[in-house]
Amino acid sequence: MIHDESKDTRQRVLESAMAVLAEKPFRDAKVAEICRRAGANVASVNYYFGSKEQLYKEALAHAHTLTEQIFPVPDMNRMEPETWLAEFVAVMIDRIFCDNEGGWFSRMLFHAMSDPSPMFREVIQTTHLNEIQMLKQVVARMFHDPDPESVQVRLCVLSVMSQCMFLGYNRAARQAHFSGGDQKTRCRMLVEHITSFSLAGIRAGIAHSNGASPC
Amino acid sequence: MIHDESKDTRQRVLESAMAVLAEKPFRDAKVAEICRRAGANVASVNYYFGSKEQLYKEALAHAHTLTEQIFPVPDMNRMEPETWLAEFVAVMIDRIFCDNEGGWFSRMLFHAMSDPSPMFREVIQTTHLNEIQMLKQVVARMFHDPDPESVQVRLCVLSVMSQCMFLGYNRAARQAHFSGGDQKTRCRMLVEHITSFSLAGIRAGIAHSNGASPC
DNA sequence: AGACAATTCAAATGAACATTTAAAACCACA
DNA sequence: TGTGGTTTTAAATGTTCATTTGAATTGTCT
Numbered sequence: 218m219i220h221d222e223s224k225d226t227r228q229r230v231l232e233s234a235m236a237v238l239a240e241k242p243f244r245d246a247k248v249a250e251i252c253r254r255a256g257a258n259v260a261s262v263n264y265y266f267g268s269k270e271q272l273y274k275e276a277l278a279h280a281h282t283l284t285e286q287i288f289p290v291p292d293m294n295r296m297e298p299e300t301w302l303a304e305f306v307a308v309m310i311d312r313i314f315c316d317n318e319g320g321w322f323s324r325m326l327f328h329a330m331s332d333p334s335p336m337f338r339e340v341i342q343t344t345h346l347n348e349i350q351m352l353k354q355v356v357a358r359m360f361h362d363p364d365p366e367s368v369q370v371r372l373c374v375l376s377v378m379s380q381c382m383f384l385g386y387n388r389a390a391r392q393a394h395f396s397g398g399d400q401k402t403r404c405r406m407l408v409e410h411i412t413s414f415s416l417a418g419i420r421a422g423i424a425h426s427n428g429a430s431p432c
Numbered sequence: 433m434i435h436d437e438s439k440d441t442r443q444r445v446l447e448s449a450m451a452v453l454a455e456k457p458f459r460d461a462k463v464a465e466i467c468r469r470a471g472a473n474v475a476s477v478n479y480y481f482g483s484k485e486q487l488y489k490e491a492l493a494h495a496h497t498l499t500e501q502i503f504p505v506p507d508m509n510r511m512e513p514e515t516w517l518a519e520f521v522a523v524m525i526d527r528i529f530c531d532n533e534g535g536w537f538s539r540m541l542f543h544a545m546s547d548p549s550p551m552f553r554e555v556i557q558t559t560h561l562n563e564i565q566m567l568k569q570v571v572a573r574m575f576h577d578p579d580p581e582s583v584q585v586r587l588c589v590l591s592v593m594s595q596c597m598f599l600g601y602n603r604a605a606r607q608a609h610f611s612g613g614d615q616k617t618r619c620r621m622l623v624e625h626i627t628s629f630s631l632a633g634i635r636a637g638i639a640h641s642n643g644a645s646p647c
Numbered sequence: 648a649g650a651c652a653a654t655t656c657a658a659a660t661g662a663a664c665a666t667t668t669a670a671a672a673c674c675a676c677a
Numbered sequence: 678t679g680t681g682g683t684t685t686t687a688a689a690t691g692t693t694c695a696t697t698t699g700a701a702t703t704g705t706c707t
Contacts, residue, residue, distance in 0.1 A: 241548055244459055248695060258656055263696060330602050331546040333456055341604050372625040375609065376595050383594030386601040387545050389556050394590065410587040410637075417636030418629035425628065463665060473686055478666060655702070667690070674683075
């Protein structure tokens with residue numbers, strides 16, 4: 218008789234999976250390690266989730282809701298575009314560099330995005346596009362452009378997102394940037410830099426598209 | 433008797449390896465596929481190179497010299513910093529998006545950089561740092577800053593490099609950006625955007641560090 | 648307690664690969 | 678043409694995993 222959810226082992230495996238899959242890409246994350254860390258038998262993955270792949274999908278979805286609770290994207294209707302951008306950048310960087318469960322999703326996503334196997338296509342589509350849509354709309358507003366899909370807007374969004382995510386992809390660069398010094402301070406400086414750099418870039422684009430010299 | 437180099441099969445395997453390793457990360461690039469494409473037996477990898485890992489290293493090194501011949505980084509002593517930056521960005525983007533052998537190195541590097549296994553640490557160090565050093569020096573010159581390792585310079589270099597490399601890491605974003613339209617035109621627009629966006633960002637940094645308003 | 652389902656476990660299974668082996672084919676040269 | 682080295686080949690080996698299996702254990706309800 219099904220009386221309740223079987224929370225115990227299932228939950229431990231799910232959490233262990235999120236942690237391991239944040240560290241390593243799908244391929245390198247061994248079922249054996251996930252189970253060892255969860256204090257469970259190897260068979261539990263297939264017993265509770267059907268397959269390693271299903272476990273991955275569930276772990277990613279769960280990590281996504283976690284990160285949205287812990288680091289919510291600011292509401293773009295309640296702020297000036299410039300302020301919103303600054304907060305947006307801060308949230309992205311926090312998500313990447315925090316070392317608790319709020320960072321799992323970003324790291325899983327970085328692995329997924331650079332993995333060529335087809336299974337990750339849909340996975341990315343379903344989880345990560347909201348933030349980009351919002352950024353597009355805010356940048357479009359700064360351009361006084363009604364179309365958030367115009368070329369100039371999309372290019373600026375690309376520039377902002379790439380700066381936010383680069384250190385997530387690039388282990389060597391991350392290590393170089395965060396060697397020594399206080400992690401928190403580094404993050405704050407990084408956020409400030411990306412924000413002002415990007416605002417300047419966007420303003421240059423606006424000035425150019427208006428055909429006016431910036432001064 | 434060793435009369436000459438055994439060029440034939442060895443060379444075919446090496447080139448096939450570069451092509452395959454540009455498409456897929458080390459793990460996914462199967463020895464069987466490399467050999468099939470080279471029209472050689474599986475054993476030829478170990479016969480000529482000792483192991484898959486050695487083959488990888490040789491392929492990366494060879495791809496590196498190839499890319500430096502085909503898309504050389506401009507000489508920074510013969511140009512204004514702004515001009516040099518524009519050409520630098522163009523070279524980086526060309527290297528990433530060209531679809532012949534000149535693009536192999538970049539793609540191998542993207543796979544290596546997002547791979548956590550320890551074997552890639554040294555590999556990256558030995559190949560990719562020149563470009564970054566040059567960029568640092570040019571940006572430092574724009575800042576009138578004698579120290580190419582100052583915080584402000586390093587942050588700007590980070591911003592430029594991240595914009596240049598983002599589409600290399602991120603398959604989804606690349607697909608979104610290059611869906612439809614002419615590849616060449618897209619590349620040119622991307623280069624122009626990154627250059628002007630970055631110049632604006634750098635100038636803002638310079639103005640800020642001088643304590644002066646930009647106008 | 649006894650029955651019955653849900654869970655856990657150690658061991659088996661089988662697939663995917665890199666690497667090895669040893670025999671065959673090839674080649675240069677006397 | 679025979680000899681000795683080099684190269685190529687198909688098949689064998691051994692390892693690393695995810696997944697399956699069937700028995701053992703636990704928990705629940707009467």
